[in-house]
Amino acid sequence: MTMSNSPLISCTVLxxxxxGTRTMKIDRITPHCxxxxxxxxxxxxxxxxxSTQASSNYGIGYDGAIGLYVDESKRSWCSSSxxxxxxxxxxxxxxxTKAPYEMKPAVWQALIKLCFDICKRNGKTKxxxxxxxxxxxxxxxxxxxxxxxxxxxxxxxxxxxxxxxxRLGELATKVSSQLAIDAAAEAAKEQVKPELILSAGAELKLxxxxxxxxxxxxxxxxxxxxxxxxxxxxxxxNRIRITNSKSRVxxxxxxxxxxxxxxxxxxxxxxxxxxxGKIAQSYKITLKELLAExxxxxxxxxxxxxxxxxxxxx
Numbered sequence: 001m002t003m004s005n006s007p008l009i010s011c012t013v014l015x016x017x018x019x020g021t022r023t024m025k026i027d028r029i030t031p032h033c034x035x036x037x038x039x040x041x042x043x044x045x046x047x048x049x050x051s052t053q054a055s056s057n058y059g060i061g062y063d064g065a066i067g068l069y070v071d072e073s074k075r076s077w078c079s080s081s082x083x084x085x086x087x088x089x090x091x092x093x094x095x096x097t098k099a100p101y102e103m104k105p106a107v108w109q110a111l112i113k114l115c116f117d118i119c120k121r122n123g124k125t126k127x128x129x130x131x132x133x134x135x136x137x138x139x140x141x142x143x144x145x146x147x148x149x150x151x152x153x154x155x156x157x158x159x160x161x162x163x164x165x166x167r168l169g170e171l172a173t174k175v176s177s178q179l180a181i182d183a184a185a186e187a188a189k190e191q192v193k194p195e196l197i198l199s200a201g202a203e204l205k206l207x208x209x210x211x212x213x214x215x216x217x218x219x220x221x222x223x224x225x226x227x228x229x230x231x232x233x234x235x236x237x238n239r240i241r242i243t244n245s246k247s248r249v250x251x252x253x254x255x256x257x258x259x260x261x262x263x264x265x266x267x268x269x270x271x272x273x274x275x276x277g278k279i280a281q282s283y284k285i286t287l288k289e290l291l292a293e294x295x296x297x298x299x300x301x302x303x304x305x306x307x308x309x310x311x312x313x314x
Contacts, residue, residue, distance in 0.1 A: 003073035006058065006117050008110075012068045013044025017055040019075040019082070026072070026122050027141045028088035029115055030079050030149045031168075032056065033095040033103070033161040040067030043092060054078065058114060062094040064106030066114055080155035088149060089118050093164065101161025108167075115175045119146045125179050129172035148172060184296045185308045270307040276300050283311050 003026070034043060040061035047055045047069045055076045059067045070076040070090075078090035093111060095101040103111075119127055124146040130136035133153045141147050148168050151159035268279060276297070280290040291300060293310045303309070 003071075004121055005068055005072050006066065006114060006121070008066050008114055008117055009058070009068040010065045011041045011044060013041060013048050014071075015044070015047040015052075015055040015069045015076075016050050017047060017053060017077050018070045019077070019085075021073060022075050022086055024086040026087060026089055026118075027124075027145065028084065028147045028149050029091065029118055029127070030084060030088040030151065031091045031093055031111060031115075031164060031171075032078065032151055032159050033101040033164060034059070034092050035095060035097055035101060035161075037062040037094050037096065037104075039063065039094075040065040043067060043094070044069050056090040056092040058089070059092040060094060060107050060110045060114065062104055062107065064104075064110040066110055072118075079149070079151050080157070081153075084149055084154060091115075093160070095161060095163070099158065099161065100163040100166075101158070102163040112171060112174050112178075115171065116178050119175060119179055120182065122146065125176075125183060127172045127175040127179070129168045131169070181304050181307065185306065187296060266311045268309045268311050270303050270305055270309060272305050274303065274305075276303060276309075279309060279311070285312060 003022075038046075038059075038061060040059050043059040043061065044067045046052055047059075055070050056078045057068070057070045057072055057074075057076050059069060061067065072089055075082075075085045076090045077085065078092070079085050079088065091111065091114060093103055093107050095103045095107070115127060119125075123144065125144040127146050127148065128139075128141065129148045130139055136147065136149065137153065139147065148171065150165060150168070151157050152165075268283075270279075276290055277287055280287045283290075287300065289312055290309070291297060293312045297303070297309075
C-alpha cells in the first residue's frame, strides 16, 4: 500500500531526526504527551533541530492544530523503541506540564480525528487498545486492525500521562465506531446504482423497443438496459421528462404503456436532529419499509450525521 500523509495537517515542519523509509508496515499508533502547551508549529520547530535527537510523525498543538514533522512513510524517533517506531505512526499531543498531563478538549478531538484518518488511509477498520503490556505486545494485529501502544512500555517514563492513558479505551472505541459507520456508508453507496436514481427534471430517451418488453433508456451520458418502472413524468416525441419522484403515471403522447422499473431509490444524507421516524414520515413511508431498505442499520434508534439512507420511492 502506498503511504500518504494526513490531509488534516495545518503546518509542515520536517525534521531531520528520522531513520528514513520504514522497514515494516504500519499497524500501530503511539500517542505521546508533549509535557507543554505548545503550538503545532513550535513543536515542529523544536523537532527540526538536529540537536533535539527526537521527532514524531505528527504533533497536535494546544488549539487542536495538527503538524507534520516526519512523513508517515518514514520512521520517527519517538518511543524509545526502534521496533515500535518502525510500525507506529507517532503523535505528540500538547499537555499540561504536571501529572496527570491533562490535554485540552481541542487536542482530544483532534487526536480522535487524526487516528480515524490514519486508520482509514492505511486500510484499517478497527483500532484496538489492550491495556496489559505483555498481552498487547504479544498480539499480532490482523490486516485490517491498528493497535494503540504507549511510550511507557518501552522506557521508564509516564508518557502519555495518566490523563490520556486512562482514555485510550475510549479513543479506540470512538475511532472504531466511526470506521464502522464510514464502512457502512461506503457499502450503502455501492448498493445504490446511480442510473436508478431519477431526479425531477431529468430527461431520458426511449429506445425503439416496445415498452411492454425490456427497454433501453438512454440519458446523454449513459445507457441503461433492463425492465424498469417509471415514477412520474410525461412523454412526447419518444422522450420522457421526469416531473416528480413520488407518483407513477402513465406515458402519453406518441408513446403509450409503462416502463417497468424494479425499484427507484433516492439516497438521503442524515442531518443533525434527524431520526429514522422523521425521515420515513417525510417520504410518506413506514419505518418498517425504511429499515427493510437499509439492512446495514442494526439499531433503529442510532443514526449519525452524514449516514447515507436509501429511501424507497412510492
